[in-house]
Amino acid sequence: MNDRAVQLVPGFGWPQARLAVLAYAHLMACAASLYFITAVDSFPGVLSSDQSHLAAAILNVVAFSPVVLLFAIGRFSFGYLVGFYFYILVLGYLWLIEFSLLDYDHRLALTSIVLSALAFLAPALFITAPVRQAVVIPARSFHKLPSVILIASAAIIGIGSLYNLKLVDLTEMYKYRAEVALPVYLRYAVWIFSSALLPFAFACFVVSKRIIQAGVALFLMLLFYPIMLTKMALFAPVWLLFLALVSKLVEARRATILSFFLPVFVGVVCALLYKAGLIPLKPGMVYFGIVNNRMIAIPSLALEVYNNYFSGHPLTHFCQINVVKFVVACPYDEPIWAVMAKAYELGAFNASLFATEGVASVGLVLAPVSALVCGLIIALGNRLSSGLPPRFVLLSTGILPQVLLNVPLSTALLTNGVGLLFLLWYVAPRSAFDQTSTATTAAGEQPKTTAVVGTS
Template sequence: MIIPYELGVWQRAILLYACSTICCISLFCVAARYPAFHITNHPIWLFRAALATLAFASLSWLFAIARFSFGYLIGFYLYVMVLGYLWLNSFSPLPYNHALTGASAAASAASFLLPALFICAPLRQMCALSIRSVDRLLTAILVAAIATIAAGVSYNFKFVEIGNIYQFRGALAFPTALNYAMGIVGTALLPFAYACFALRGSFWRAGLVIVLMLLLYPITLTKMTLFGPIWLVVLTIASRLIESRATVILSLLVPISVGVLFLALGDRGLQALDAPSAYFGLVNFRMAAIPSLAMDYYNFFFATHELTNFCQIRLLSALIGCPYQEALGTVMNKFFGFGGYFNASLFATEGIASVGPTFAPLTALACGLFIAIGNRLAAGLPDRFILLSSGVLAQAFLNIPFTTTLLSQGAGFMILLWYLMPRKMFEPDSKDLCQ
């Protein structure tokens, strides 16, 4: 049995500061290649950007000392996103109060991270499934996934290059129930089943889950359905060799570093230019920079437009009305006109768009407290199980509003499943707990 290598506090701290540094370098390169997205670099503001990100990076020490949890995974990705925004904020040409929004972003991150990282005490498990019941549940998930995919195929099944998906995705129209089903199945249920199979050594069934997840791509034409399964496999291999906390840090540090290296080699003619540029555009720009850039766009838009007051939540929209008749991501896309959908994380939607930068830290605190509840309900489960089952959800929290991720992406359902899981299930000599 391979025991994952566990890093010391200072080793994790070095990785964290290295990740913060490479992210800023990556954004510097992004500005040079994508100026049309209002990303700039002014040498006179370089010191200010370095100072702002260096001050904020002091929060990374929290990840060096905290235990692994669901909040650790979500929190680290959101920390890097806010770090990126503070760098971009120092150069942004968009006219709004950059001092206020920068302070608000930093305060929002701290408000979210403190409960999400350090409230982990277990809640008493009032009810637990038997191992036999979990096996039946996993079979039911596979059947539900196959049925959902079959229903989706009846509406669309088209293999499209990743760069051309927006030409076709806008024309897709699924029933609301099917939209919810595909989101929950692809983001929560199948990763949950994959984690169970992988940790129990059922590799053929784990492979079946990966195939089912990949089949969602030609139906939905989203990057998450294409790269989510690959992401889970990478996390599985990495977490087999190194502890979950280091795996989380390296899951951003390594891909972003490779993108910067590819770009440097490509610009010097040492590789065919198309391949490194495509990788950099997908990983460094789309995966890492866009969530940070969305905060810049939302701050600019809502500095001059009416706040949503949470009306992007459909139930509240029906009760209180809404100044925007379309989904917020569509509104932002039409305003900026870059193509795609500018959905964004909780800091942009539940924060900037809903209450403005002044009160955004309060909504971030509320979201952090909810994630802390997830920590407590999952306490006692193996770190690798939490990491693998929520690996795709972590990406969703970067790009989708918090409430949407809880409901239509299945995060709330996942937390409930964690609470019901038998804690001895992954022990080698585990037996049925409820005969």
């Protein structure tokens, strides 16, 4: 039977239903991950391992789960990708808050984060109308841009290696990362190229089927690891390759959900196999710690510690943004992540926009307003990328959801190159992408495109 001929409710047919089922399967995998995390006392002094709180945590997740249906009806966009990852962040916090050992107003925090999530998702998911292009790069110049990015990246890697070049494993990474001292200009260049420009180049090469150049882009991303000594630099090439494979098999919305679901599901399977005695501790739990713990628990835990800290300390009023310090007196003379590291001994604790632009900057009551503004900024990215192939947008922003889960939006816009990526989307000639088929009439489906970016 034709999917488009069957409508469960107006605007919600079988394609949307299948997407909803996939999203709910992911929620179950996340809930299982969170259960293992809280059951083994992963964060002593911050979270309780008392399973008497389990029912309340499950109830929070179930109550918030219908919001995921927005992703079944929404069209793919930059905001769709970021919004889904943020939805899981909020879901994780709603679980963890029931195990909280920290002293702050938990009911107010719960209400605030739910309203913040809704305020963010509304514009991020549904404001997608295109912006008229006043400036467009000539197609010939745009075709050459990915290669220019590769050359510039190689130059930056060469310069960076003069300041720091250490091949160390993950167990020693944090020890040596504290010694990394790059000039300010080089530090910005390293983050912008590794987070935004090289993924942009990789996306150009993939959609134009230039496989060798795409491989070179991934190799250059890997070469940033000895300079930066971050997990992001080490795993980013693998992550982008994974996204490229998934997005080749399914359309962009399903690829978004699967990009989170598949790694988390493997971690849950590892945890179950370990509990059943079928695999040893180290391989299964190392994977679970790197993937499930890092993707779900840590970003959600940031809300826990930020809520606690700023319930008894002055708000930043956005003074974590350097330019704001010129007009607003700042109660902190260190970066907020450093303040959190000293207060909780959980490492360098950067956090997402919900914790930093929200809780830390304006407090729980006004956090939903801040989330709305941030959602509008993400919606601007939707509008500037409108008309580009969904797979291209997905791959060019492949690293950014992981970045935005762990750093403020204000930092990501400048330091991680999100603002520059917005500009590149805006000036990209849509004629560089040959649209050879029309959009399906099913709600939420996107046109299939055959790209000719970079072809001679």
